[in-house]
Amino acid sequence: MSESKIAITVVVPVKNEEANLGKCLSRLSRFSEVIVVDSSSTDRTPAIANEYGANIVNFSWDGKYPKKRNWLLLNVTLRNEWVLFLDADEFVDAAFCDAVDRATQDPVQCGFWLNYDNFFLGRRLRFGVPQRKLALFRVGKALYEQIDEDHWSGLDMEVHEHPIVDGPVGEIAARIEHKDDRGIIKFVDRHRDYAVWEAHRIVRLRSSGIALNKMTRRQRLKYGNLSRWWYPWVYFLFTYFLKFGFLDGSVGLQYAFYKTWYFQTIRLLIFEGASGHGYRGRPS
Template identity: 55%
Template sequence: MSLLPVTVVIPTKNEAKNLPQCLSRLSDFAQVWVVDSGSSDGTQQIARDHGARVIAFTWTGGYPKKRNWVLLNERFETPWVLFLDGDEQVSREFINELASALANTDKVGFWLNYTTHFMGKVLKHGLPQRKLALFRVGAGLYERIEDPGWSKLDMEVHEHPQLDGRIGEIAARIDHLDFRGIEHFIARHNSYSTWEVHRRAQLMADTAGAWARLTKRQKTKYRALDKWWFASAYFLGTYIAKRGFLDGAAGLHYALMKFAYFHDIKLKIDEHAQQ
């Protein structure tokens, strides 16, 4: 099989534990770029050892963050870009389906599906993870959010690509497998929850018409984040309605972590309102 006409972009910061497994699966892609935010754990050397191009990135607040910065400032030699996180691993099934999908398509982007690994177990149930992370270069950017430094997140996390054209889907799953442990999981979601509080406050003020550009799912979430029942409803939806209980202890703990995440957001919203 000839190389896929895709540039894989992997945003990183201290991903030494995850990156080797991620990069080892990417030999079928035309280009692999690692966009790094000053890692101190050998991430950049690991990337070079695997033949990836290393691009240094420093965020000073505001727009753009890492993914949009790459799209706006780097010259792509392929018609497609795939954004992978360092803790994501493509499979042979994914590569084969991707090659077939790109061979003759009028789509400008593809939804991707993921298998979550948690506490050493594959989670087969619960709410599935899905991202629009593969699209034609030039078809669009991640939504513009003016973040003056609400958290230390220098990469688009909750922002979504806004594309012009038809969107397809790749059914074969990408493995989401983070080797950095529970401590990192909790710290990361603490940053995410802080970001969500500030983003919600910005949307409630809505001085730039941002609310109208949200998807129906985003609007539902931001309307409910400050409600006392939302974290519990999310837990019940994940663990009961979506049968997360069938994943045993890992499924329970994962659902509880998500409950804690949304409960933290509620408490931070209340604190922010009091201030």
């Protein structure tokens, strides 16, 4: 007797992800629906999605709300009650599939935090600040934060926006492997784009007076303090020493360094007025 499929729709947003997509999709055969949302890739990404039998939906962003994940939730009818968002460089295993299958049988929960094992320079990071995302929830019970933006960057997908879930949220302990095989240049390019976006968001938060109390605890800590001179260095001390990042050896040091560079870059962009727009005051 064939194994019944897990009643979860997996959505993989992509753009030019031929290096990672095949491995990602090869782990998703147990799910009843897999959708690849493609931003007009120019490499083999669409062909790879076809090879693995995924449904392909093309997305073209106009620079405003909604971005890719919210657009899909608002415009595409999904087969299942639950949706799981995975990036192309995130890989699940049998233990994770079993865990989400069990967890989504709970009639009370409306979403779940997921835990990740990060890789950097080809090595697993066992220590440092753990990565977690709220990326599994009931369809119709959550949307990502609506942030009014107008061409802040070329990021057409919700990256730092947090899903707002209407109902109880649990956590799944089984871990997802987060391993991007595209090299350090792609890592730096991606985080440069993220830094520009985050600087713009902080400028907008300050100018609009949006209350931080509607955000998660981690968001409140970050957005309340990111422009302060000490934040990048406290992050380095916290992740490298207090969270034992030094036990990951040279890779742990390099990762902590790059994350510190990332937060310092955001701070300097705020100081410059997010590349010439909005807040121009000196950071505290």
